[in-house]
Amino acid sequence: GAGVSQSPRYKVAKRGQDVALRCDPISGHVSLFWYQQALGQGPEFLTYFQNEAQLDKSGLPSDRFFAERPEGSVSTLKIQRTQQEDSAVYLCASSLGGTFDTEAFFGQGTRLTVV
Amino acid sequence: QQPVQSPQAVILREGEDAVINCSSSKALYSVHWYRQKHGEAPVFLMILLKGGEQKGHEKISASFNEKKQQSSLYLTASQLSYSGTYFCGTDYGGSQGNLIFGKGTKLSVKP
Numbered sequence: 694g695a696g697v698s699q700s701p702r703y704k705v706a707k708r709g710q711d712v713a714l715r716c717d718p719i720s721g722h723v724s725l726f727w728y729q730q731a732l733g734q735g736p737e738f739l740t741y742f743q744n745e746a747q748l749d750k751s752g753l754p755s756d757r758f759f760a761e762r763p764e765g766s767v768s769t770l771k772i773q774r775t776q777q778e779d780s781a782v783y784l785c786a787s788s789l790g791g792t793f794d795t796e797a798f799f800g801q802g803t804r805l806t807v808v
Numbered sequence: 809q810q811p812v813q814s815p816q817a818v819i820l821r822e823g824e825d826a827v828i829n830c831s832s833s834k835a836l837y838s839v840h841w842y843r844q845k846h847g848e849a850p851v852f853l854m855i856l857l858k859g860g861e862q863k864g865h866e867k868i869s870a871s872f873n874e875k876k877q878q879s880s881l882y883l884t885a886s887q888l889s890y891s892g893t894y895f896c897g898t899d900y901g902g903s904q905g906n907l908i909f910g911k912g913t914k915l916s917v918k919p
Binding site for chain 2: 735741749752784796798
């Protein structure tokens with residue numbers, strides 16, 4: 694596609710429910726990043742993939758968060774047993790190169806609201 | 809360590825200039841600047857690698873002072889389209905994926 698696509702755009706989950714957020718990066722992009730953005734704050738790093746390999750997951754806040762990119766393209770961020778503090782916009786970004794000296798393109802995000 | 813951005817917010821009239829600063833207490837490998845409009849994705853502006861270089865993008869330019877561990881974004885002759893929140897993201901070189909963003913500077917350009 695022309696840009697990074699995320700779905701759904703909005704998700705309302707009841708506390709305790711599991712959710713799955715999808716990211717379609719730009720075709721051919723090696724690197725894929727997930728960020729969490731709270732209202733009025735900057736994006737906070739969650740995890741990073743280079744192709745199908747998850748090279749850094751140091752930002753995942755708890756073991757309820759899990760991300761995968763099995764074939765090196767589409768990625769899914771899964772949150773189990775959602776809590777109210779998980780409410781945020783989840784941003785996905787991709788870049789052509791394997792390091793941070795190239796431009797990263799962000800998707801519009803998925804706004805998750807846990808009620 | 810999250811970089812510190814200043815100011816937190818700025819209001820300009822069209823045609824005025826502004827400077828946004830991004831400071832780190834830790835040695836930087838690179839600084840990335842993004843602009844985000846409300847409800848939209850952050851949009852890339854530029855990357856500065858250590859070495860004190862300056863880059864430009866139309867009427868938006870930036871510098872990177874390696875000694876001070878600081879980057880500054882310069883907006884000259886601001887346009888209404890410049891409104892949004894500007895984020896700097898810092899890379900400390902240790903982990904390829906861990907770009908740490910500041911809290912942002914909200915810029916409002918009025919006619």
